[in-house]
Amino acid sequence: MLLDVQDLRVARRAPGPDANSDTASGPARGIGTALAGVSFRVVKGRILALVGEHGAGKSLTASAVLGLLQPSARVTGGRALFEGQDLLRMSDADLTRVRGARIGFVVQAGHTTLDPSARVGAQLMRAQSVHRAIVKAEAAWRAETLMSSMGIAEPRLRADAWPHELTPATVQRVVLALALINEPQLLIADEPTAGLDITTQVQILDLLYLELRRRRIGGIIITRDLGVVAQYCDDVAVMFAGQVVEQGPVSQVFARPAHPFTRALLATVPERLAIAGNLAFGGALPPAPDGCPYRPRCPEATERCTTAPPLVGAGVHAARCHFARLGAA
Numbered sequence: 001m002l003l004d005v006q007d008l009r010v011a012r013r014a015p016g017p018d019a020n021s022d023t024a025s026g027p028a029r030g031i032g033t034a035l036a037g038v039s040f041r042v043v044k045g046r047i048l049a050l051v052g053e054h055g056a057g058k059s060l061t062a063s064a065v066l067g068l069l070q071p072s073a074r075v076t077g078g079r080a081l082f083e084g085q086d087l088l089r090m091s092d093a094d095l096t097r098v099r100g101a102r103i104g105f106v107v108q109a110g111h112t113t114l115d116p117s118a119r120v121g122a123q124l125m126r127a128q129s130v131h132r133a134i135v136k137a138e139a140a141w142r143a144e145t146l147m148s149s150m151g152i153a154e155p156r157l158r159a160d161a162w163p164h165e166l167t168p169a170t171v172q173r174v175v176l177a178l179a180l181i182n183e184p185q186l187l188i189a190d191e192p193t194a195g196l197d198i199t200t201q202v203q204i205l206d207l208l209y210l211e212l213r214r215r216r217i218g219g220i221i222i223t224r225d226l227g228v229v230a231q232y233c234d235d236v237a238v239m240f241a242g243q244v245v246e247q248g249p250v251s252q253v254f255a256r257p258a259h260p261f262t263r264a265l266l267a268t269v270p271e272r273l274a275i276a277g278n279l280a281f282g283g284a285l286p287p288a289p290d291g292c293p294y295r296p297r298c299p300e301a302t303e304r305c306t307t308a309p310p311l312v313g314a315g316v317h318a319a320r321c322h323f324a325r326l327g328a329a
């Protein structure tokens with residue numbers, strides 16, 4: 001197992017009364033639960049999609065695993081075993097050695113990860129030298145070779161460019177190159193094509209997919225686009241209100257969604273997760289109802305749903321619902 005996240009819990013300070021104005025009964029301030037026990041696994045060479053509404057906790061999960069939480073949030077429980085080592089209990093120094101080397105990552109608005117005051121090639125060289133002893137000539141050669149395999153024309157010329165001189169598509173290719181330059185075992189990409197035009201999105205996703213496959217890297221793609229999940233991912237973990245409510249191979253989950261929320265998501269295609277009453281919320285979660293957190297919106301709720309459902313599974317396909325239709329045709 002490459003990455004095994006178990007019961008990950010994060011608490012976060014709510015941003016303030018205004019930010020929570022759409023949840024009138026919610027806490028205006030104070031610490032609240034933001035991740036309520038997230039569990040999923042990434043297998044070497046397979047790509048997992050973390051999917052769900054805005055505010056479900058997808059990016060927060062990635063930040064917690066990478067040790068990149070904002071000061072307003074903290075891990076309160078769980079484990080994130082990366083090749084058997086718990087990332088949540090590593091020292092900052094050890095985590096820094098893992099992040100960017102054994103785990104590559106592409107954050108939302110990836111262009112912001114580029115240093116505007118450094119040439120592209122220099123940034124790719126620096127990304128290597130902070131993780132290992134490497135002579136300049138070799139670092140430059142590796143940078144240009146990788147830029148070339150990222151589909152960047154005239155890599156030597158581009159290596160000399162400043163980030164602002166590049167097109168958005170080339171910038172994103174450089175961001176991917178930065179994530180891959182140290183040959184990680186795992187790559188986490190958070191909305192890797194956000195803000196790009198459709199044509200470029202497809203190019204970048206194709207490139208990401210091919211590189212992950214070619215290098216046998218495990219991947220996590222965070223997305224709200226079910227088309228991306230269907231086309232590029234092997235497994236999917238569906239998040240709702242800071243929990244994974246359904247997970248399994250994409251083919252099984254999409255063919256036989258076991259959880260009512262997953263069925264609602266799939267029913268919105270092509271509207272893409274624009275479900276009424278979604279969690280557009282940037283702080284801690286609103287107070288959960290007793291029992292199943294999806295109960296207020298679930299068309300299938302019964303009295304039994306006032307008790308929290310466990311994650312029940314049939315093989316690799318599992319869902320957190322008392323009435324999960326696992327294995328149903």
Ligand code: SF4
Binds near residue numbers: 261293309
């Ligand atoms: S446990 Fe009940 S409320 Fe929750 S998803 Fe299942 S049917 Fe709906």
